[in-house]
Amino acid sequence: MADLPTGNAVIGQSGGPTAVINQALVGVIEGLREGLVNAGKVKRIFGMRHGVRGISSGKADELIDLAPLSAERLERIARTPSAALGSTRDKPDAAYCDRILEGCRSNDIRYFFYIGGNDSADTCRIVAEKAAEAGYELRCFHVPKTIDNDLRENDHTPGFPSAARFVTLAHMGDALDNASLGGIKINIIMGRNAGFLTASAALARELRETDEDPAKRPAPHLIYVPEVPFVMDEFLADVDAVYTKLGRCQIAVSEGIRDADGKEIGPQLMGTGEVDAHGNVQLSGSGALGDGLAGFLKKGLTPAGGKAPRIRADTFGYLQRCWPETSTVDAAEARGVGRFAAELASNGEMSASVTIVRTSNAIDSYRSAFGRAELSAVARHARHVPPELLSGRNNVSPSFYDYCQPLVGDLPHFERL
């Protein structure tokens, strides 16, 4: 490590938190302690309060000294959901990145670790470029995190397996509830652009059934993801067919479903919505899409002068990303990507993004490894559910079960009469 720069390290967490984002934080700390700190190349490890908002503020108390944290306390932090350092939705522009770089220089930061999605990879990319232009030696490492599972170069991303486990267990319980009282049940699931999390509802079927007739599938009978154009009349026909045959219908719908022109259904049903800093209409934290779809079905399925079917909509909301009980695979991999980022730094690698590669897939022998990608390969662009994991306009393919089951882990087995 002789030719590595000597200075301090900083770690930040960004974007929507997950149930295992603190595993990644603790992984970076552990990896640094065993590597660069041990070798005398890193003097201090700082945590940014609320991501780049902290380090760009110029305020000293927005950087936390992580040195006093004992191994026992780190272990408890790792098992705590959501971002222990605080998170931010800020998406830095060039001027903002100048302030981040200034924060790094004034604190002698030489190693910059940022845990987040593709926006965070892009922040790392810009900051690294600016440092290079300024002749300031700084290495920026992006540590992957997102329940949306939409990072390129990755088989899957930390945070997704735990969220998928929540969505699966929720649909298992909810399917039994729906069967006991009947009627139509809509569940709205997070994932604005990528349908991976919505698709994971399919694991609730226990059986890998993929019958073309939705009424012959176990619940959820219908699954709608943003990757497949959503046509309101087809939706009505799908639900009608299942409900007429079974007297019930459980439906998993992504918050990001969009029409054939790529326009999101949510805002169309909701009227004008709140717009966030990225120019997106707020979809999460509101029951409006579910209520809008329920109202549409009620209108379409109530016979003239007849009784409306029982229709209910739940929006699973923030519990998907903060439910305290995590996937075992996810917790271990999130810790691993953090450690691997620190190892890349110890090994003298320049700025990079950590990736997850699947090396063995059977549920009893699932294995993964970590790799590195260029920041520009991961930054900004989103990954979508590939066509081979989907089937028709409202289902997943058998391959999806192969892909998702090992990540979610063992599920309870329920008995029916």
Add this chain to the structure above:
Amino acid sequence: MADLPTGNAVIGQSGGPTAVINQALVGVIEGLREGLVNAGKVKRIFGMRHGVRGISSGKADELIDLAPLSAERLERIARTPSAALGSTRDKPDAAYCDRILEGCRSNDIRYFFYIGGNDSADTCRIVAEKAAEAGYELRCFHVPKTIDNDLRENDHTPGFPSAARFVTLAHMGDALDNASLGGIKINIIMGRNAGFLTASAALARELRETDEDPAKRPAPHLIYVPEVPFVMDEFLADVDAVYTKLGRCQIAVSEGIRDADGKEIGPQLMGTGEVDAHGNVQLSGSGALGDGLAGFLKKGLTPAGGKAPRIRADTFGYLQRCWPETSTVDAAEARGVGRFAAELASNGEMSASVTIVRTSNAIDSYRSAFGRAELSAVARHARHVPPELLSGRNNVSPSFYDYCQPLVGDLPHFERL
């Protein structure tokens, strides 16, 4: 048991299912097999499909023969959430009860077990009275069940502890999510008339803090139950005070909050809603109350020409009653009330409702016992959160923690930086 009637037994499940309602079903079956079946007083045990809807239909296939179920299969059914026999929202009137009695007579039913809330106790009461009038020997036993925890004569009811555990864990995770990004978070919780389930969010605090200043409490900072009149302007002032001090505010709100005149807030914010068979506006299965409160806060808290605070609302919905991971105490007690109902029948008791009594309260030495009450003492009337478990207009008292903690069981401990 010489003077007990000889014939068949029937078991039904009614109302909103819970995560442990099948424990009660299996408890009745086990209790009958060990008692009345063993003594030759009960020949066959039937299950009603969809509660009284099944036995009143006159169709033979609406009664399931439960004899072939092995002990292993019963154990798996007991651990399966929601009503394995199917449930119903029907609230029988006198003519309907005549058809139930007819269904009992034509199947030689002498023991009638009905698992449900106060409406189910009332159905038992009416059917028992009609049988007595008709000179038909029939004993009706009500087995308690409701996540609302609103049955009289009971310390608490099966189903509530598991739902309370879900609400507690959800608030623990959600509080960390809220702390990491800031802003105002509203969580809408089931419980139309009784605030027990909403109050259980207080257990998420880990510490039993009950400071009068909501900003000094751990999250959830504010708790609103139907028992305390909800004044919109006070709500705005409460949230403003917390948000101004902390930059965040987590709020637990019962779907059944009502104003000083006893009128529900939900329908007032929602406009006209769907009305169910009981004449109630539909509150569950819709995000409208949460969205309405979020819109109200946004209007009240956005400074003129300034930026609106981040406000999100989640409606926890049906997951509260069907989440597959249950409270240990709840699963055991639900099994116990079922067995106790069968034992009452074996002991020659006339029609009755089973109750739960707390006999020891410390968290390490919590104990409960089962008792009997007259059906009329439990039927129809609802229990509310007693004033001594509440504090001020937006909190629980220290006694609430004593009451609720042993039911919910051990909780994870989370670490903060």
